[in-house]
Amino acid sequence: MIDNFFENNRITTIVAIIGILKEPEGENRVVALPEIAAQLVKMNFQVLVESGAGSKAFASDEDYKAQGAEIGDKAKVLSSSDIILRINSLTKDEITKLKTGSVAFAIFQPFFNPETVKLLLDQKVSGFSLETIPRTTRAQSMDVLSSQATVAGYKAVLVAAANLPKFFPMFMTAAGSITPAKVLILGAGVAGLQAISTARRLGGVVEAFDTRSAVKEEVNSLGAKFVEVEGAKDDKAAGGYAVEQTEEFKAKQRQVIHDHAVKSDVIITTAQIPGRKAPVLITKETVAAMKKGAVIVDLAASTGGNCELSKNEETIDVDGVKIIGSSFLPSTIPFDASKMFGKNVLTFLKLILKEGQINLNFEDDLVKGTCITHNGEIVNEKLKEVVK
Numbered sequence: 001m002i003d004n005f006f007e008n009n010r011i012t013t014i015v016a017i018i019g020i021l022k023e024p025e026g027e028n029r030v031v032a033l034p035e036i037a038a039q040l041v042k043m044n045f046q047v048l049v050e051s052g053a054g055s056k057a058f059a060s061d062e063d064y065k066a067q068g069a070e071i072g073d074k075a076k077v078l079s080s081s082d083i084i085l086r087i088n089s090l091t092k093d094e095i096t097k098l099k100t101g102s103v104a105f106a107i108f109q110p111f112f113n114p115e116t117v118k119l120l121l122d123q124k125v126s127g128f129s130l131e132t133i134p135r136t137t138r139a140q141s142m143d144v145l146s147s148q149a150t151v152a153g154y155k156a157v158l159v160a161a162a163n164l165p166k167f168f169p170m171f172m173t174a175a176g177s178i179t180p181a182k183v184l185i186l187g188a189g190v191a192g193l194q195a196i197s198t199a200r201r202l203g204g205v206v207e208a209f210d211t212r213s214a215v216k217e218e219v220n221s222l223g224a225k226f227v228e229v230e231g232a233k234d235d236k237a238a239g240g241y242a243v244e245q246t247e248e249f250k251a252k253q254r255q256v257i258h259d260h261a262v263k264s265d266v267i268i269t270t271a272q273i274p275g276r277k278a279p280v281l282i283t284k285e286t287v288a289a290m291k292k293g294a295v296i297v298d299l300a301a302s303t304g305g306n307c308e309l310s311k312n313e314e315t316i317d318v319d320g321v322k323i324i325g326s327s328f329l330p331s332t333i334p335f336d337a338s339k340m341f342g343k344n345v346l347t348f349l350k351l352i353l354k355e356g357q358i359n360l361n362f363e364d365d366l367v368k369g370t371c372i373t374h375n376g377e378i379v380n381e382k383l384k385e386v387v388k
């Protein structure tokens, strides 16, 4: 793994090869743009990029080469990399071609994909699942879920605006007055707060709801009204995540949401509970009572949807209400989404790359919290219960 070579009259030690893999068909982002490859090269790593990896994010093979990276085909990147980087999980075929003892970074979603975990174990690959990074202040700059949720929240509003048969802002014109669009945001986490800002910038009148009352101030400071439902369970120990609510609360919440939804032109839903099906906040009865021409963008569609009728990656029309089930929006802004993703990954890599060596320090809560497999064993305690 250690190559020595002569460069600029000094011996440089290239320790590890860092491979940037092309994403699967349909994905436009890349895990690291040339600017990130440049930084890795400066840190004395050899960077090997799968040909065409950045093309849909407007980064050509030539752009990577200009930053000192090498270009190779998939087989070469898989078999020679000591560290392999990708956004989307690797396939069975890809994992079995990885070097034994290598380190792989991706959004593996190990709790939903136990087979992938087993393959990483068999191949003795140290798997790091980027979405499992603990939610601590130190981890903020490495959190790919947050950066990509920012993209999704922003784009969700643009998609809604493009599908709405109305304006977002208020207009007073010689041709008459136009009232502003009423926007309801369900879930005021990273995506929801970004959706509020974007909808406000477009001139919408915005309301938002979340079970975590802590977000009320943030919602108000962005110029939106916080819709309150009393009696929500809020668990400070849940690390900033929402927790499952009681049946009584859920019924009350559905009624309040119904009352606000029927007056809304746009609803953006972002409510998620980690590791569980998304909570149903908009029932089919609510959809039936909504205004004709209204638009729902459901960002939780891949985990079942916040709207009972949502279909993942499909747009459906239910009696004049458009329901857009979309969990793939970051891929539609590939340049900036990749830029943010790459910065997150580079910041995390700096934790495990010390003086040109791979240094997996399991005393570090971020390294331990993100690692799923190492040396043929499962690292994450909860995962041990799921993958037998």
Ligand code: NAD
Pocket (backbone or CB within 6 Å): 134, 135, 136, 137, 138, 139, 140, 141, 143, 145, 146, 149, 186, 187, 188, 189, 190, 191, 192, 209, 210, 211, 212, 239, 240, 241, 242, 243, 245, 270, 271, 272, 273, 274, 279, 281
């Ligand atoms: P998320 O994607 O897990 O969920 C989105 C939002 O949906 C959350 O605000 C959640 O409270 C809400 N929600 C869940 N169930 C709901 C229900 N039944 N009704 C209404 N709303 C519901 O969350 P997220 O956007 O990733 O972030 C949640 C919090 O964690 C935010 O405050 C965020 O700033 C914080 N966070 C911190 C870090 C860090 O410190 N490293 C990283 C990521 C997020």
